[in-house]
Amino acid sequence: xxxxxxxxxxxxxxxxxxxxxxxxxxxxxxxxxxxxxxxxxxxxxxxxxxxxxxxxxxxxxxxxxxxxxxxxxxxxxxxxxxxxxxxxxxxxxxxxxxxxxxxxxxxxxxxxxxxxxxxxxxxxxxxxxxxxxxxxxxxxxxxxxxxxxxxxxxxxxxxxxxxxxxxxxxxxxxxxxxxxxxxxxxxxxxxxxxxxxxxxxxxxxxxxxxxxxxxxxxxxxxxxxxxxxxxxxxxxxxxxxxxxxxxxxxxxxxxxxxxxxxxxxxxxxxxxxxxxxxxxxxxxxxxxxxxxxxxxxxxxxxxxxxxxxxxxxxxxxxxxxxxxxxxx
Amino acid sequence: xxxxxxxxxxxxxxxxxxxxxxxxxxxxxxxxxxxxxxxxxxxxxxxxxxxxxxxxxxxxxxxxxxxxxxxxxxxxxxxxxxxxxxxxxxxxxxxxxxxxxxxxxxxxxxxxxxxxxxxxxxxxxxxxxxxxxxxxxxxxxxxxxxxxxxxxxxxxxxxxxxxxxxxxxxxxxxxxxxxxxxxxxxxxxxxxxxxxxxxxxxxxxxxxxxxxxxxxxxxxxxxxxxxxxxxxxxxxxxxxxxxxxxxxxxxxxxxxxxxxxxxxxxxxxxxxxxxxxxxxxxxxxxxxxxxxxxxxxxxxxxxxxxxxxxxxxxxxxxxxxxxxxxxx
DNA sequence: TTTAGCACTGCTATCTCAACATTGCCAATA
DNA sequence: TATTGGCAATGTTGAGATAGCAGTGCTAAA
Numbered sequence: 001x002x003x004x005x006x007x008x009x010x011x012x013x014x015x016x017x018x019x020x021x022x023x024x025x026x027x028x029x030x031x032x033x034x035x036x037x038x039x040x041x042x043x044x045x046x047x048x049x050x051x052x053x054x055x056x057x058x059x060x061x062x063x064x065x066x067x068x069x070x071x072x073x074x075x076x077x078x079x080x081x082x083x084x085x086x087x088x089x090x091x092x093x094x095x096x097x098x099x100x101x102x103x104x105x106x107x108x109x110x111x112x113x114x115x116x117x118x119x120x121x122x123x124x125x126x127x128x129x130x131x132x133x134x135x136x137x138x139x140x141x142x143x144x145x146x147x148x149x150x151x152x153x154x155x156x157x158x159x160x161x162x163x164x165x166x167x168x169x170x171x172x173x174x175x176x177x178x179x180x181x182x183x184x185x186x187x188x189x190x191x192x193x194x195x196x197x198x199x200x201x202x203x204x205x206x207x208x209x210x211x212x213x214x215x216x217x218x219x220x221x222x223x224x225x226x227x228x229x230x231x232x233x234x235x236x237x238x239x240x241x242x243x244x245x246x247x248x249x250x251x252x253x254x255x256x257x258x259x260x261x262x263x264x265x266x267x268x269x270x271x272x273x274x275x276x277x278x279x280x281x282x283x284x285x286x287x288x289x290x291x292x293x294x295x296x297x298x299x300x301x302x303x304x305x306x307x308x309x310x311x312x313x314x315x316x317x318x319x320x321x322x323x324x325x326x327x328x
Numbered sequence: 329x330x331x332x333x334x335x336x337x338x339x340x341x342x343x344x345x346x347x348x349x350x351x352x353x354x355x356x357x358x359x360x361x362x363x364x365x366x367x368x369x370x371x372x373x374x375x376x377x378x379x380x381x382x383x384x385x386x387x388x389x390x391x392x393x394x395x396x397x398x399x400x401x402x403x404x405x406x407x408x409x410x411x412x413x414x415x416x417x418x419x420x421x422x423x424x425x426x427x428x429x430x431x432x433x434x435x436x437x438x439x440x441x442x443x444x445x446x447x448x449x450x451x452x453x454x455x456x457x458x459x460x461x462x463x464x465x466x467x468x469x470x471x472x473x474x475x476x477x478x479x480x481x482x483x484x485x486x487x488x489x490x491x492x493x494x495x496x497x498x499x500x501x502x503x504x505x506x507x508x509x510x511x512x513x514x515x516x517x518x519x520x521x522x523x524x525x526x527x528x529x530x531x532x533x534x535x536x537x538x539x540x541x542x543x544x545x546x547x548x549x550x551x552x553x554x555x556x557x558x559x560x561x562x563x564x565x566x567x568x569x570x571x572x573x574x575x576x577x578x579x580x581x582x583x584x585x586x587x588x589x590x591x592x593x594x595x596x597x598x599x600x601x602x603x604x605x606x607x608x609x610x611x612x613x614x615x616x617x618x619x620x621x622x623x624x625x626x627x628x629x630x631x632x633x634x635x636x637x638x639x640x641x642x643x644x645x646x647x648x649x650x651x652x653x654x655x656x
Numbered sequence: 657t658t659t660a661g662c663a664c665t666g667c668t669a670t671c672t673c674a675a676c677a678t679t680g681c682c683a684a685t686a
Numbered sequence: 687t688a689t690t691g692g693c694a695a696t697g698t699t700g701a702g703a704t705a706g707c708a709g710t711g712c713t714a715a716a
Contacts, residue, residue, distance in 0.1 A: 237577040
């Protein structure tokens with residue numbers, strides 16, 4: 001258990017370091033506390049002993065350790081309400097009737113990335129509340145057609161296919177069959193149903209059903225697949241800790257690795273989660289702040305990625321606010 | 329007019345510098361030419377005088393100037409045929425029947441960016457050969473619906489809209505009207521036609537026609553708008569000339585600026601065009617190699633962006649090959 | 657428990673210095 | 687006349703050396 005003064009010092013150091021990106025000296029703090037630098041120094045030594053602070057070299061000021069940030073986030077940080085102007089920018093996006101939810105999310109990520117100078121990520125997909133509304137086929141010419149799938153929550157996906165020698169009749173029959181048998185099925189169960197209920201039937205009387213079947217299958221796959229969007233990768237270039245090309249290259253490679261990004265979504269928690277440095281699976285030098293969201297039509301994960309020296313208080317409340325707007 | 333030996337020296341310098349990114353000395357060249365370094369030096373001095381070579385400092389080797397690269401591209405460069413493995417990779421993409429052309433292009437850009445280590449860009453849009461095939465409306469519930477537009481070349485675009493108190497009847501009538509009057513219209517003329525032929529009619533008897541009209545209008549807009557895709561921005565991090573964070577930041581900002589990227593498409597030429605350094609409008613430190621393409625369904629511009637010290641011969645033939653495949 | 661005082665440490669910037677690669681010029685050469 | 691070898695001149699690079707500085711830890715006194 002830390003003393004009140006220790007807490008205060010730790011808080012001041014974390015916040016100063018977040019702003020300035022420079023090790024914090026005992027002198028700096030002695031102004032803000034009513035005691036001498038020597039006193040601050042001995043407190044600092046204590047906090048270092050406990051693992052909350054580090055030095056960059058023997059005679060440098062102190063820098064928060066990962067444990068220091070963790071303690072700050074868990075115990076010291078105060079909520080910093082998102083400001084009016086920022087709120088407004090997001091409101092405008094979410095009140096725009098003509099935008100789909102996924103567009104709103106993408107647009108607001110851009111705004112958030114710009115206002116925080118951190119990288120923003122969304123991993124989203126159609127929620128399983130989406131029920132198949134309609135499958136439609138538009139023939140283009142004798143051997144090209146488009147398959148369009150629509151869910152009751154307004155998701156649309158389509159695919160072009162080329163079929164050799166499949167009569168329009170067969171196609172019509174197949175589509176009719178699908179529309180009769182599986183409309184109303186949750187979108188993520190369609191694949192199974194397609195495989196076990198539809199395929200046996202169409203394979204009986206539709207020649208060359210395979211191509212058609214595959215195309216339809218793929219459309220459903222696309223609609224349920226996670227869609228990854230990373231906004232503002234280059235914000236890291238503004239951070240003083242990413243001042244060398246090797247580090248940047250390494251990080252950018254990770255931000256392009258979809259499998260790795262998938263790991264951001266680790267738990268089903270409904271809260272804002274903070275993963276500092278080695279706590280996240282992405283990179284030891286960054287912090288990932290994420291939350292899950294879920295609406296009728298979409299579900300997924302939102303994350304802000306920045307240096308460990310991140311404005312935790314601000315990001316947490318921005319993310320909270322964004323989540324509210326999405327789930328609205 | 330350059331002498332044969334001057335040409336040979338210039339060619340060797342450009343090619344050596346492209347490979348090694350290091351100023352080329354007279355000694356290096358004296359091995360490859362049958363003369364002494366002193367001779368090479370005086371030839372180099374001549375080429376510098378003519379503006380084809382530069383020095384990085386008084387006693388450094390020579391580096392090609394922009395004019396040097398230009399002369400190389402226009403007069404010295406030999407076509408370097410794309411190799412079999414690379415060809416194959418692209419073939420596989422273009423022979424995949426289930427991919428739409430725009431997906432093929434995007435996938436092949438990724439391949440090309442990986443194999444060249446340069447950044448690849450496509451600015452594409454539906455070609456005006458696309459004729460409106462069908463407008464379809466899928467009602468979701470009492471006040472949400474989806475508008476889907478399909479062209480005869482297989483382009484699909486859709487939008488969700490929210491309408492208050494618009495009867496299903498009105499919607500049906502509007503859609504029917506559109507389908508009757510403007511199906512078959514080139515997609516880029518639809519907007520005008522919509523405004524002058526459809527709007528007057530529907531405004532007469534469809535109440536709240538405005539929202540519906542806007543939605544449909546927007547879908548057409550989306551379908552004709554240029555779509556920009558930039559692949560492999562981070563390849564620049566592998567280039568030794570982009571070794572400092574400021575340069576990278578600056579360049580990345582430009583690669584994110586869609587208006588600026590639009591300027592890559594400068595002429596309607598059907599050839600491969602090379603814009604070296606200040607010749608392009610993007611950045612003085614890069615070369616843009618681009619070509620336009622046009623098919624039934626899509627048209628636009630492909631570009632490879634790399635350092636001025638770019639493998640011109642390879643990139644030109646890769647781009648040629650890609651263009652063939654697309655238009656093929 | 658707090659503080660002033662002070663020696664100590666390591667960083668940073670600047671300077672110097674030598675080694676090196678390379679050039680330009682010139683006089684000798686083929 | 688074109689080519690070459692020789693050589694001084696130049697700017698780069700990396701390795702010390704040095705001084706100033708910021709900040710710490712320790713100690714003894716308040």
